[in-house]
Amino acid sequence: MPSPKKLDDLLKQAATYVRRFENDFAAIVTDETYEQHDVAGQPRLLSSTNRRIRSEMLFMRLPGEGLSWVSARNVLEVDGVPVADSHDRLERTIKGDAAGLAERLLSVADEGARFNIGRIQRNFNDPILPLLFLDPTYRPRFRFRLEKDETIDGVRAIKMSFKETEGPTVIREVGGNNIPTSGAVWI
Numbered sequence: 001m002p003s004p005k006k007l008d009d010l011l012k013q014a015a016t017y018v019r020r021f022e023n024d025f026a027a028i029v030t031d032e033t034y035e036q037h038d039v040a041g042q043p044r045l046l047s048s049t050n051r052r053i054r055s056e057m058l059f060m061r062l063p064g065e066g067l068s069w070v071s072a073r074n075v076l077e078v079d080g081v082p083v084a085d086s087h088d089r090l091e092r093t094i095k096g097d098a099a100g101l102a103e104r105l106l107s108v109a110d111e112g113a114r115f116n117i118g119r120i121q122r123n124f125n126d127p128i129l130p131l132l133f134l135d136p137t138y139r140p141r142f143r144f145r146l147e148k149d150e151t152i153d154g155v156r157a158i159k160m161s162f163k164e165t166e167g168p169t170v171i172r173e174v175g176g177n178n179i180p181t182s183g184a185v186w187i
Contacts (some may be wrong), residue, residue: 009156012027013132013187014134021131022061022069029090030075032127038117038167051117052079057126058090069135071126072088073112083115111187128187133162141166148187157186 031054038049039150055076059070065174074090076082089111126156130139147159164170 007144007160010141010146010160010187011134012142014185015139018131018135023134025059026061027059029056029058031055034073034119051115053077053112053115055112056090057127058094058105058108060094060105069128069132070102070105071109071128072111073126074108075112075115078115082146129170130183133158133164133181134185138170141169147184152186159184159186 034053034055036051036053053073053075055073055075058072058074059069060071072093074086077083084131086122089108093108094101096104133142141164142162143165145161148159148161150157153182163182164180167180168179169180171179171181172181
């Protein structure tokens with residue numbers, strides 16, 4: 001049985017990494033190709049079971065309290081078809097007044113979410129979302145447990161499971177209802 005001290009030490013190291021990542025990548029825009037595959041047997045909102053989205057992805061740490069980290073996926077192309085009025089959407093969004101920037105970026109994220117396949121409307125399909133679970137600000141909402149170490153692509157990793165036990169949860173429904181998260185991370 002792994003010791004609580006080992007778990008606590010690992011969480012502190014992970015939190016240090018997350019904070020360093022947040023500072024080093026305070027604002028970055030990158031190109032992304034994102035493939036989605038619908039789960040067989042599930043009802044679909046769209047006729048397609050596969051989707052290829054080409055986007056520019058913005059990761060930005062916002063100053064002040066509250067929402068400190070935001071990601072926005074500006075969808076440029078869906079299944080090879082350009083999306084109208086998307087070529088300079090991020091540039092127009094960040095050029096405005098600093099007040100309201102978070103809301104404008106969330107609006108871009110919401111706009112991009114309409115191209116997702118699946119049963120629910122979502123804009124939390126964010127490559128850095130798992131870092132929030134380890135961020136010291138959010139970490140007290142979670143319970144963590146060390147699992148058996150695993151080797152992934154030839155690299156030995158410590159597996160840690162997590163379960164969100166307190167609200168407000170990181171992911172919430174449109175109406176604000178909590179959606180607790182659980183899963184695992186490999187460090």
